[in-house]
Amino acid sequence: MAQCVRSSTLNPSRTPQSFIRTVSAKTRAFASVSFLRTLPEFKKYPVMSCQGKAQSQQEQIPPPQLSLDDxxxxxxxxxxxxxxxxxxxxxxxxxxxLETVPGLKSRIKGKVRDIYDAGDYLVLVTTDRLSAFDRNLASIPFKGQVLNETSLWWFNNTQHITPNAVVSSPDRNVVIAKKCSVFPIEFVVRGYVTGSTDTSLWTVYKKGVRNYCGNVLSDGLVKNQKLPANILTPTTKAEDHDVPITPNEIVEGGFMTQAEFDEASMKALSLFEFGQRVAKEHGLILVDTKYEFGRSSDGSILLIDEIHTPDSSRYWLAGSYEERFQKGLEPENVDKEFIRLWFKENCNPYEDEVLPAAPAELVTELAWRYIFLYETITGSRIDILPTQEPIHDRISRNTSQALSSLRRQL
Structure with a gap:
């Protein structure tokens, strides 16, 4: 049987310390430590038990027996x-x-989120940008809203595992968050041997790597196979692309103390296990995902950024997985993997200076899949109303009002 165990052995090619110390702009945005006392949230989400049972007065959707036809x-x-x-x-x-909301000091543009410094706290705006291969591929209608509301639902329902940095959500695309000192590490958790990017487990495994991020992998694994146990494969938050790193390198390089890494790792694995359980109850497989953490001024480690979204996670349809795996077919997915594959088939997304435009039918399909995933997981219909008002104008108005209200309470 295939084995996958923890190991203190370093990666075959050790990551140069001079390179992995180049942290991303988003990490710097959170870096100044400032504690914002808890304030009333602008939007409430249904709370679930640890077994994943929704307790909500919202319109409920029965747990489906999912297939591609859905x-x-x-x-x-x-x-x-x-x-x-x-x-x-x-x-x-x-x-x-900066031009439309009073009191904002600076902006840092991330792959998907734009982060504004509002003094005692941060304003995170989730855009409709689609990012993969460390670059922007397209803009997807309602993507920012779906990502934001998906994360808020999971943030609210994982507080029994870890606290998070969310203060309020004044707009469909906006979160106001506590500032904290962000660890420059992405905690990637995987349950299957799969993926198409340079750092995905299947990509490195088929190249012969058997010691990946401190995990020893046996020979004989095949693509899309379930691992004997979930594994953690951390990466650095580098400026241009993520770099795999081992737990030993994280501690030895001064990125985190051993105690910090142990606590964050435990939280990441517990969050993933909970996410897998909830996904399974709704006909899905949570295949892999990533988490980010920071330390608040009171010393607690907080979950930040996003959680279990179709941007940060890979989801498959559970009902057809086993049969398709036995036949050597790709799983039916409900995330952005199909559009990643389209770009890999039509260009070199890592090296080509100019990429082809994503076809409108693929953009529309991806927007629908994001909505489908949100509604399947949460059991609630998402509010996607057509509007003539530019989204930026709505966000500016709602964010200005929220910041004014928060400042009056400080």
């Missing part, structure tokens, strides 16, 4: 498809709240 021909898809197509020209690709 993605292709569902009545719900017909309901939202027109709105998605009408919104192709009204995506939130860029933000500049």
């Amino acid at each position: 993605l292709v021909t569902s009545n719900r898809k017909g309901e939202v498809l027109g709105t998605i197509k009408d919104s192709l020209s009204n995506c939130l690709s860029e933000t500049n709240l």
Whole structure:
């Protein structure tokens, strides 16, 4: 039987310390430590028990027996498809709240989120940008809203595992968060041997790597196979792309203390196990994901950024997985993997200076899949109303009002 165990052995090619110390702009945005006392949230989300049972007065969707037909021909898809197509020209690709929201000091542009320094706290705006291969591929209608509301739902339902940095959500695309000192490490947790990017487990495994991020992998694993146990494969938060790193390198390089790494690792593995359980109850497999953590001024380690979104996670349909795996077929996925594969088939997304435009039908399909995943996991319909108002104007208005209210309470 294939084995996958923890090991203190370093990667075959040790990552140069001069390179992995180049942390991302987003890490620097959180770096100044400032504690913001807990304030009333602007939006409440249903709370779940540890078994994943929803306790909500919102419209409920029965747990489905999912198949590819649910993605292709569902009545719900017909309901939202027109709105998605009408919104192709009204995506939130860029933000500049420095010109529209009083009191903001600076902006750092991330791959998907724009982060604004508001003094005692941060304003995180989730855009509609689609990022993969460490670059922007397209803008997807309602993507920012779905990602933001997906994370808020999971943040609210994982507080029994770890506290998080969320203070409030004044807009569909916005979170106001506590400042904290961010650890420059992404905690990537994997349950399957799969992936198409340079740092994915299958990519490195098929090249012959058997010691990856401190995990010893046996010979004989095949693509999309379930691992005997979930594993942690950390990466640095480098400026241009993520770099795999071992637990020993994290501590020896001064990125985290041993105690900090142990606590964050335990939280990451517990979050992933809980996420897998909830996904399974809704006909899905949570395949892999990433988490980020920071330390608040009171010393507690907080979950930050996002959690279990289709951007940070890979989801498969559970009902067809085993049969397709036995036949050597790719799993039916409900994330952005299909659009990653399209770019890999039509260009070199790592090296080509100019990439082809993503076809409109793929953009529309991805928008629907994000909505489908949110509604399947949460059991609630997401509010995606067509509007003539530019998204940036709405965000500016709601964020200004929220910041004014928060400042009055300080």
